Amino acid sequence: MKYLIAILTIAAFTSIILGFVLEVDYTEKLIGFGVTSLFLIVFPIFSYYRWKGKDPKDYMLTKENLDKMKASQRDKKN
Template identity: 35%
Template sequence: MKLFMKILGIAILIAIGVGFYFRLTDDLVTGDRIIGIAVLASAFILMPIFLVVRWRGKKLKDYTLSEENMKKMRETGID
């Protein structure tokens, strides 16, 4: 899954670069479309995959500010 994320990330960066190249060669519409599709792919495909991979196996309870975690913070002196 990590390899797929790396390949997808590199492909998105290349697509953004190609989009800017098209914009420089006076084909603004095509360049804007390529950049837009790459940004949408990064937001709706790459980011959710990244979040699933990073949160797999972790407990959300450890990262929320609950009364139990507040007590732990007070005991250790973290304010």
């Protein structure tokens, strides 16, 4: 999965760079394809890959998590 993400990212950035460098009729399409593929294909796949198997509640600022952070800060000071 990480190789697929890397290949798609390189392809998207290559498309964007070639769109700026080349002097052809479809430079806007190259740039647009690169940006669109980054935000509609690469980023969602990367997010799914990184968050798979994790609980989002562990990363939310809830009352319980804030209390845990305050308690850990007090323990560090003592």
